[in-house]
Amino acid sequence: MRTMRGLLCCLLLLLQTGCWNRVELNDVAIISATGVDWQNGKWVLSYQVVIPKAISSQSGESGSAAVNVFSTTGDNFRIAISKASEETSRRLYFSHNQVVIIGESAARKGMGPLLESYLRNHDSRETVSMFLSKGSARRMLEQLVPLEQIPGAAIQRMIANEEHGSSAFRQMTANDVLMELLGSAQATSIPGLVIAGEGEGTDSVGMLGKTTTPTKVRLSELGLIQGDKLVGWIDDEQSRGLMWLTNHINKTTLSFSCAGGSKSRASSSAKILTASTKLTPEHVDGKWLIKAKVEATGLLMEYNCPGDLSKPAEVEKLERRIEEEIKAVIAEGWEAVRKQGVDVTGFGTLIHKRYPKLWKQASADWKELFPKTELEVEARMKLNSTGMSGRNFKDAQKKAGGG
Amino acid sequence: MSEIKQAAGTPLSASVQANVHAVNARFGSSSDLVVRLFRSDAAPERVIALLYICGLVETDTINESIIAPMMAMELPPYAEEKGDLLLESMRACVVPVSSVKDVTTLEEALQYMTDGRCLLMADGSAMALLADVSGGNQRSVGIPQTQTVIRGPQRGFVEDVQTNVSLVRRIIRSSDLHVQTHKIGEQTHSNVAVLYLNGVVDPSIVKEVYRRLADIDIDGVLESGYIEEFIQDESFTMFPTMMNTERPDTVAASLLEGRVAILVDGSPIALIAPTTFFSFFDSPEDYYQRFDIATFIRMIRYVAYVISMVFPAFYIAITTFHQEMLPTTLLISLAAQREGVPFPGLVEALLMETTFEVLREAGLRMPRAIGPAISIVGALVLGQSAVQAGIVSAGMVIVVSFTAISNFVMPEFNMAGTSRTIRFGIMIMAGLFGFLGIFLSVLFIMVHLASLRSFGVPYMSPFAPKPKKAGIWRGVFIRKPWWSIVLRPMDTNLRNPKRQGSGRRPPAQRHSRQ
């Protein structure tokens, strides 16, 4: 009996003090995307808050947007976040944040404080995808996206789709960014977002009622980060070259011309199914030479060149042609990166791992050494299939006409 | 613990009249006491008295097998020493009755009369005969009500120990099946039968059962639950350390495994000991069905048990402490459901769980005729309307219903009750500390389980401790094919640990002879 009474007292005590961490689902504001801007010497944080009621199928009133965007400012991140309670009834809840968009101004100012806040706090997850935006990040959060109800999730799915289907950009999670910035070269690249199209933006549900939206958020250009600051951009094609070089191609479509050279129109294309790039650094009289060995397999998707592909020799010729094209793409990307002088290629890390002793000397002036590094690309392409037809359509037509 | 306490009581007198009077007085002239006095042709001068309690005896048997032959009996010619001779003749007369016994004291006579025997006295003899004519109205052996199977015997225990023992004996037709009956209860004198398979069982466990039974000193035993509480190893535990069953085949299976069964008068529920935690998850049907299917079902049972214990707690912990662990879309739809629900998650869950327990209990107690009405009220009014009214969230209703259903998967009712009760504790801990609370509660339960024993056998064996007999733990989660169950699953010092020779695996393909 005494123990029972004791237990009861304990329980009551617990209930009295209880519920420290308890937070009900209707007490949190679920954030799907965050934007970071730098304005007037202060950080401006923008939040895209999900409105669950508008999304759930039961009470889905199509009249209201599924998200709400607002901003707070402060000298540092956490104070800005805590200020949010001045204008929202619920606690901001970051664990389901899928996307962080960093405005160009903020990126040029430096991402250090943001990453620091990610490392220190448990509720912010390192799997969040990071983006740069040309212009204000808040504008990106305000855009509604057709097909998807939560724009933050839509952007996240967009980069995943890009990464797997086209590979011009890859998803950079906060963790990837942290790893690369902490790595030997202390440089990284983050894909950029722009608002494409004319008009004031797709920020009301009414606009989604039409078949076309005036503006849309799209991926564009790759931002290069050195240290923790944005130093420059490279365009989509250069970015794709970089992806080839850094072995981040999953699947992509490669277009090539019949003759080769940059003048002729790239009239044919192949789908790359697998691609792998192996880099080996070599130290040649004070300079570094990186040998890249690319191996790729793919399918022929579109073929507008002469030549009968039912003959093995023709196919081989075609493969050589594609190899040339791969080399060209890589070279384009490499030149762009080299010009910016930012080691987002991971060459520094590579050398560090292979030649730790030499790296000790090289790391100090890697910034100067990096642009002087030479790249030698060797490509091997294998076409698994040329599709269901042999000659191209036009050829066949001519033959039929001639015969 | 002798069969009958050697009554140093009142000796019977030589006068029938006095004896009848004494019996009548002891019973307080109860109306169900029947006294019949008659004289036999053999010794017309001596009154013969027949006493019994109506309702406990078979009146037809009395008439046909006792009174009729006695009326017609003849004394042997040497009628001089009439004293005991009459009694001997009477004994010879009542041969059709199964058992006859001599008594000399009043107390003993009374005791047996309440067991359903009739008392036969002849004037001039201080000894009386007790003839077993027990009978009367009893529930007939029928389908077990609480533990049903699809495939398997459809006979359940009844309230009478003798019948129940016979049901078991019908399955195990061996002289090795030993039955020891004790009388327990100052007033009820209930028969408590201990059954075991000699040559298989660990004799020390049988001895321990006897010792514990001997310690019981209570006025009445109405059900085997009384006995269970007296002889279990630990009183303050929610986990049953003895198995309850209504099925003779389960008892027989347990005996074959080297356990001891206890049957109690007045209860169709047998007790089986020693029992381990895991044996509560075996249904007798597991061993009648195909082994692969039975294994799958058994896995489901374990899963269901865990669900019935921690699922609501898990839901509370996730939705109120660890929302980050939900997939985003699920989180959003749960959040949408919770909009406008006035109670915190814990209160909501406790509310719904209590409601369900009330419904369950009501369903159990109410008259059968209004059963459907309660179901409608429960399902429609409380479930759907509560959600529509925004008092509870739909997710919570799903969780509570699923938990409730899971609870009924358990083949053993007492184990199901345990998880139902513990659930509330874990829910409160989860509501206070989230996963930490669940972890600590489960850990506490594990420590508790590891500390339990059932008649000296560790409750969590054959997992903790690992058995001396290698490999029997595999039989816990998997119902092995019969030919591979070589060892009896009990980790005690069984006299005969093997239940069959090994290597009895049937050939993979059997061809009929050409």
Next chain:
Amino acid sequence: MQQIGKSQLALLIILFLVGSTPLFELGIKAKQDAWLAMSVAAVAGMLLLAVYVKLQKRAPHVGIADLYKFHFGRYIGGAFTVLTSIWLAYESMRNVRDFGELTTMALLGFTPKWIIMLLILLVSAYTASKGIEVFVRVVQLLFPIVVISYAALIMLVFFSGLVKASRLLPVMENGPMPIVRAVFPDLISFPFGQTIVLLVFLSLVKEKDAVGRVSYKSLAIVSLFLVAMNALVMCVLGPELSELTSLPLLQVVQLVRLANFLERLDIIVTLLLYIGLFVKITTLYIASLFTASAVTGISHRNLVFPIGVLIYAMSFLEPNNTYHIWIGLDITLKVVPLFIVVLPLAMLAVGIRKKYRAEAAGGNGRQQAEN
């Protein structure tokens, strides 16, 4: 007399040494060579264990308290026993405190530590009061959970493609010195030197002749596992990030994303952390109880409460986590080698004193008398 089986001993050693260790990237002082440091420490730990087993062989039926007595005499030995008991309680406290710190860090940020620590200590005390037999049974029950969780974790990490073996390169960038510096005294004290606690339990093992073999085998398994986990974390996070985060394994698991569904698996890590810490706390608690009971003559059941209170009280001595870690790394590490290296080696050198020789060897007879 409580007894444990040899398989129970093996599981106890494994779970006790695994504890919460895989959560931390130990030996990170050696950067990407942390796993090498772990391996070296494991070998050193094996040597220490050999010393302990050797000592135990001299008097197979007695615990650490009597070993001290046999080697150093009644008074000095008694003093060491008291010290050891306090030290074990202190080590238990450190784990209780870890439990509190990690819970507030990773799971419940706003819940006061005193209640978290009180709760885990209550469960531990309950276990301790039930005795070592029940505790090893609990360990047996927990073991499959731990194995399955780690297996699931490792598989998920591999399947999500986070592992890059190249992060272990370059091997021994700065020569072997950083490795040696990481091993002594840090890694040798924690986790491998903690096998000293076995001296309390080895005498309870039923199968006396299997003691050495089982201990070595278990330690070898644990070492392999710990080195593998260490390397795994390094392969995912790389040296810089593993150094930066306080709970690297948690960080690793947070990165796992599979099929848009299997993500946020922190719960598994938290579970493993809790189980590991619980086993550690309770093992040290019981060890402390047994030693204290040997020197005071009070039954260990009666000591559960006072020592529990002692552990709980001690856990408030440190104001915050930084302090806690600083004490752990700077102060404790200077004291610990006394118990795990100096005293055992001294015993090894001194040998059993003459007057106890008969008792040490004849422990068998006494034991049976007790039974």
